[in-house]
Amino acid sequence: MARIGYARVSTADQSLTAQQAQLTAAGCEVLYSDVMTGSVASRPEWDACRKALRAGDELVITRLDRAGRNLKHLLEINEELDEKGVTLKVLDLAIDTSTASGLFAMHLAGAFAQLERATISERTKIAMAGRARGRNGGRPKALSPKSLSRAQDLYDAGNLTVKEIAAAVGVSQATLYRSLAKNGARGSST
The missing domain is CATH 3.40.50.1390 (Resolvase, N-terminal catalytic domain)
Known part of the structure; x- marks a missing residue:
């Protein structure tokens, strides 16, 4: 054997x-x-x-x-x-x-x-x-393009803290910073 x-x-x-x-x-x-x-x-x-x-x-x-x-x-x-x-x-x-x-x-x-x-x-x-119908799947973005634009405008205005801006658009501060940085946002490094 x-x-x-x-x-x-x-x-x-x-x-x-x-x-x-x-x-x-x-x-x-x-x-x-x-x-x-x-x-x-x-x-x-x-x-x-x-x-x-x-x-x-x-x-x-x-x-x-x-x-x-x-x-x-x-x-x-x-x-x-x-x-x-x-x-x-x-x-x-x-x-x-x-x-x-x-x-x-x-x-x-x-x-x-x-x-x-x-x-x-x-x-x-x-x-x-x-995918053929245009759906890529995965988790949706935390910030829609409209919310990201609003957050950038609030950030650029300088009247609110990051904490207040994050609360206004419904995300955490970390998500806000990440989204602004990924978007190549103006002044997001401060």
Whole structure:
């Protein structure tokens, strides 16, 4: 029986080091690593890893999404491993498919991971549609352009203290100073 580890990152600017250290600490004798998206079913090192697996071996990954990106793909992988007599261990979720509860946990975790990705994608599409309509999102400005102009005029007049001006436009003194400075306001440094 061999314990074989597989690590994957999506882009070259990400590091495999942490995953490889976890797999080595988990007792993996052989490590395979890819630098490419998990949405691609065929990856060079992933394919070599699966080919090297023999009955009785354990395939160890750090997270479930390192092997596949959706539930269907994860189930296909698990079926392939099961037919070969190979168990899958997922370190972060303590999943071990050699047990019924581990197999159930893998299915459940895969379904939640797919739901999370779909939710993120949905929110991104909504935000992009909002941007196309001119909405940038985020927190609204503390001072509207009209209030900022009024605050600048009051500040320039010199009849009120900063505390009084801030109260008049409904912001804190710090927000007033910041807004005046960002706006390149006249005399905001005093």
